[in-house]
Amino acid sequence: MRDFIIVTNNRQVSDRYERIYPVEYYEVTYMQTLLLVRDRVHLGHALLTHPLAGSIKPNETPFKSVMISRSKGETDPGSVQLIEESIETYNKFKNKKFPNMSLRMRDDYAQIDLSLLENALGSAVEK
Amino acid sequence: MKLELGYVHIRDIQFASESKVENGVLHINKDAVKKLILEDETIESVDLEIAKPGQSIRILPVKDVIEPRVKAEGRGGMFPGMIAKVDTVGSGKTNVLKGSAVVTTGRIVAFQEGIIDMAGPGAEYTPFSQLNHLVVVCEPVEGLKQHEHEKAVRMAGLKTAAYLGQLAKDIVPDEVHTYETFGVKEGLEKMPGLPRVAYVQMLQSQGLMHDTYVYGVDAKKTLSTMICPTETMDGAIVSGNCVSACDKNTTYHHQNNPVIEDLFAQHGKTLNFVGMVITNENVYLADKQRSSDWTAKLCRFLDLDGAVVSQEGFGNPDTDLIMNCKKIEEEGVKTVIITDEYAGQDGRSQSLADADPKADAVVTGGNANMVIHLPKMDKVIGYAETANTIAGGHAGSLNSDGSIDAELQVITGSTNELGFGRLSAR
Numbered sequence: 001m002r003d004f005i006i007v008t009n010n011r012q013v014s015d016r017y018e019r020i021y022p023v024e025y026y027e028v029t030y031m032q033t034l035l036l037v038r039d040r041v042h043l044g045h046a047l048l049t050h051p052l053a054g055s056i057k058p059n060e061t062p063f064k065s066v067m068i069s070r071s072k073g074e075t076d077p078g079s080v081q082l083i084e085e086s087i088e089t090y091n092k093f094k095n096k097k098f099p100n101m102s103l104r105m106r107d108d109y110a111q112i113d114l115s116l117l118e119n120a121l122g123s124a125v126e127k
Numbered sequence: 128m129k130l131e132l133g134y135v136h137i138r139d140i141q142f143a144s145e146s147k148v149e150n151g152v153l154h155i156n157k158d159a160v161k162k163l164i165l166e167d168e169t170i171e172s173v174d175l176e177i178a179k180p181g182q183s184i185r186i187l188p189v190k191d192v193i194e195p196r197v198k199a200e201g202r203g204g205m206f207p208g209m210i211a212k213v214d215t216v217g218s219g220k221t222n223v224l225k226g227s228a229v230v231t232t233g234r235i236v237a238f239q240e241g242i243i244d245m246a247g248p249g250a251e252y253t254p255f256s257q258l259n260h261l262v263v264v265c266e267p268v269e270g271l272k273q274h275e276h277e278k279a280v281r282m283a284g285l286k287t288a289a290y291l292g293q294l295a296k297d298i299v300p301d302e303v304h305t306y307e308t309f310g311v312k313e314g315l316e317k318m319p320g321l322p323r324v325a326y327v328q329m330l331q332s333q334g335l336m337h338d339t340y341v342y343g344v345d346a347k348k349t350l351s352t353m354i355c356p357t358e359t360m361d362g363a364i365v366s367g368n369c370v371s372a373c374d375k376n377t378t379y380h381h382q383n384n385p386v387i388e389d390l391f392a393q394h395g396k397t398l399n400f401v402g403m404v405i406t407n408e409n410v411y412l413a414d415k416q417r418s419s420d421w422t423a424k425l426c427r428f429l430d431l432d433g434a435v436v437s438q439e440g441f442g443n444p445d446t447d448l449i450m451n452c453k454k455i456e457e458e459g460v461k462t463v464i465i466t467d468e469y470a471g472q473d474g475r476s477q478s479l480a481d482a483d484p485k486a487d488a489v490v491t492g493g494n495a496n497m498v499i500h501l502p503k504m505d506k507v508i509g510y511a512e513t514a515n516t517i518a519g520g521h522a523g524s525l526n527s528d529g530s531i532d533a534e535l536q537v538i539t540g541s542t543n544e545l546g547f548g549r550l551s552a553r
Contacts, residue, residue, distance in 0.1 A: 052442030052480055053410040054333055055371035057469075057519075057536075067411075082446070089442065089480040092471050092496075097521040101237075105516060108236035111273055112370075115335035116410055119347055123411035 004048055004124055006117065007040070008065035009033045012110045013117055021121070022070060031090055033064040038083045044072035047079040048124060051086035053116045059093035062106065063113040067120055128218045129307040130357035133199065133300025137226035140177055140259035148294045153195075153227050155261060155291070163290055164263065169271055169279045174264040176508045178230075180257050182245045183505035188513055189241030189539045190231040190277075190369050191284045192255055192377040195224040195291035198361065206362035208343025209282070210289045216361035222295040228258045228379055229291065231284035232509035233265055235276045236336065237516060241372035241539040242501070242531075249501040252541040254549060255379075262508045263287055274335050281367055285378070306357050306391050308402055311429070318399040322432040325401045326356065326386050327422055327455070328545075329447055331368040331375065331439040332407035338367035339376075339439075341405065351406040351421035356387040364405070368439070372519065373495045373536040374467045374544050376439050385547045386435055386465070401429055406451065408444040415447050423454035437465040437545050441495075445480040456485045467492035467542035472534070493542040493550035495519075496534050503529030 005022045008014060009032070014025035026036060034051055041047060048067040052058070098105065136151050143154035157175050164173045178184045198204050201219015204211025230243065243255045250256035265283055267276045309317060330339040332346040339346040341354070341364050354363065364381040387403070394400040406422045409415060426434050434455050438448040445466070452462050464486055468478035474494050507514075514525040519536035526532065535541050542548060 048412055049410045050412060050415070050443035050446055055331070055337060055368075055375070055440045055442065057441070085480055086442075088477070089469075092469060092476045095521070098516065099522060101516075101522075105237035108273065112236070112335055112337075115274070116333050116337070119334040119409070120411045122347075123409065123414050 003070045004067050005070050006065060006067055007033065007037050010063040010065050010110050010113045012114045013065050016114065030058055030062055030064045033066070034083065034087050034090060037066045037068060038087065040068055041079045041083050042075060044075055045069050046076045047082055049120045051083055052089060054112060056109065056112060057093050058090040059095060060097045061109040061113065063110050065113050065117040067124060128355045128357050129305065130218055130360055131220045132304045132306065132360055133220060133222045134225040134302045135222055135295045135298050136301045137224050137259055140179065140227060140261065142177065146294055148224065148298060153224060153259065153291065160287055160290065163286055164265065164283045167279055167282065169268055169275055170265050170283065171268045172266045176262045176264065178245050178260040178262055178508060180245060180259070184245040185504035185507045186230055186232065186243040186260070186262055187241060187507065187509045188232055188234065189243055189372065190233050190235070190280050191366055192379040192539065193229045193284050193288035194379050194382050195227055195229065195288045196362065196382065197222050197292035197296045199296055203361065205289045205292055206285050206365055209340060209365055210285050213342055216363055217355045217358035221361055222298060222300055224291060224295050226259055228255065228260050229284050229288045230260045230262045231265070231280050232262060233276065233280040234510050234513060235273055235280065235369065240370055240517070242517065242537050243539050244501060244504060247502050247504070249538060251549060252535065252538045254540055254547060261287065261291070264509055277336060277367065277369060285365060308355055308357070308400060314399055314401060318395055321397070321399040323401050323430060324390065324398045324433045324435065325404055325426065325429055325431050326390055327404045327406060327426070327434050327436040327451060329436065329438045329444060329451065330364065330405055330407050331444070333410050336369040340365050340367055346407045347409055349407060351404060351418050351425060353425060354403050354405050356391070356403045359384055359387065371441055371536065372539045373542040374440060374492065376543070376545060377540065380540070380543060380545055380547050383547065384545055386437055386545055390435070401431065408440060408447045410443060415450060419447060419450035419454050422451050423458050426455045426460045427458040431460045433461045435463050435465065439544055441469060442480050449481040449483045449486060452486045453483050463488040463490060465490045465492065465544050465546055467544050468494045469496055470494045472496045472498055490546065492544050492546060492548050493535065495536040495542045499533065499535050501531040
């Protein structure tokens with residue numbers, strides 16, 4: 001069994017992977033996705049990917065996908081630090097840059113997020 | 128390895144009936160270049176334009192900048208594993224069309240990255256305003272997927288730079304710079320008592336629009352390894368990184384790495400420039416662990432006294448940077464790290480997404496959140512209408528008079544993390 005869950009607000013990610021891997025899709029904002037991940041980390045899930053994957057800035061892209069462990073253990077201090085720092089970094093980028101973006105633009109951002117996750121999955125899935 | 132880099136100085140660029148280099152002028156036959164690029168069937172059409180220093184021209188969205196070079200003598204060819212076949216490069220003689228570059232543009236995704244202004248205040252923020260450019264504007268076939276489009280534009284740029292570089296093959300260069308590194312034993316014998324210093328270069332490696340290739344190998348798939356610095360001068364490392372214009376390393380940056388240049392300047396004098404370690408910046412945390420462990424192990428294996436570490440990108444690479452720094456320091460090797468900053472528009476926020484007390488020697492390329500105003504340019508090459516969706520800008524960045532209000536991060540190379548920039552405290 002795969003010991004990971006994909007937490008995502010990206011429909012393209014859930015469409016691609018929900019039949020194959022454990023995916024939790026939430027129709028929420030980027031920040032809300034980070035907060036959901038934080039909650040899970042505090043409940044004992046470990047982070048498997050960096051919450052700030054990609055060089056696209058948090059106030060530009062609406063999409064965020066993060067992999068966490070499916071199993072729970074003692075709260076991992078490294079994961080706590082990482083998710084809290086990521087949220088702090090998000091807060092530096094205050095105003096949404098493109099509040100009314102076109103469908104094309106949304107699709108492109110979704111594609112990049114999907115690609116970043118896809119490559120992380122490449123490392124995660126048993127060899 | 129020993130490489131003689133010959134500069135053929137280019138002071139002007141123009142379209143002509145025959146491609147050649149003569150008296151410092153790069154003449155380009157448009158049809159020949161177009162034909163070469165259109166060999167790729169995923170490209171529908173291509174436009175070529177010229178941009179020179181001082182002209183009121185804005186190029187956007189910039190994907191890559193590449194310097195035309197050619198192997199004049201010795202093993203291998205330019206961009207091994209991408210254009211030339213795989214063969215070890217970095218020795219012999221390489222000629223460079225110094226003062227020129229190929230710039231690729233492409234509307235690969237709807238959000239746009241990378242502006243080069245050839246004049247005005249914007250030109251002050253990028254080293255690329257000082258070069259004579261051939262700008263390649265590619266239009267893909269209908270329905271081409273983003274990753275195929277990115278590849279097509281990337282290869283078009285490399286092919287064009289290799290084609291132009293070939294024009295310098297038999298020209299006697301105006302000046303020659305020689306670079307040589309030695310094996311471990313020979314280096315110790317030649318430079319006893321000098322501190323052993325290596326350069327650790329972190330390569331962007333996260334996915335679509337965020338990739339780097341080493342001899343044609345996707346850096347995501349590599350373990351940290353060693354490379355001779357002169358190999359980079361022959362295009363062994365090329366950019367597939369199209370995001371974060373201010374701090375992404377274009378292929379030009381990889382070919383002209385200033386950390387390598389400066390370490391060579393001190394080589395045999397104040398230090399022994401032992402060599403280079405390259406490592407990646409994957410998203411998967413276990414990959415980060417593996418890569419940074421491996422990098423520290425190599426630094427220890429080389430018995431280094433010091434390492435200069437440069438990163439590429441924003442956010443999660445900050446974690447790799449700190450991991451590399453900490454672990455190398457824990458091996459008893461002193462580090463200096465080079466980064467840029469996202470310290471907020473007022474410069475008051477923490478600059479990096481990660482930090483550690485061991486990172487106590489840091490060089491910054493500048494604050495990418497700094498707000499700038501770019502005046503209207505007379506001509507825009509590329510896709511003018513994309514100015515309103517510039518990453519680093521915002522909806523409404525493009526003013527009705529053609530000027531742009533955005534953050535410094537929109538400008539290609541402005542806060543470069545190799546130090547190839549124009550911002551300074553001096």
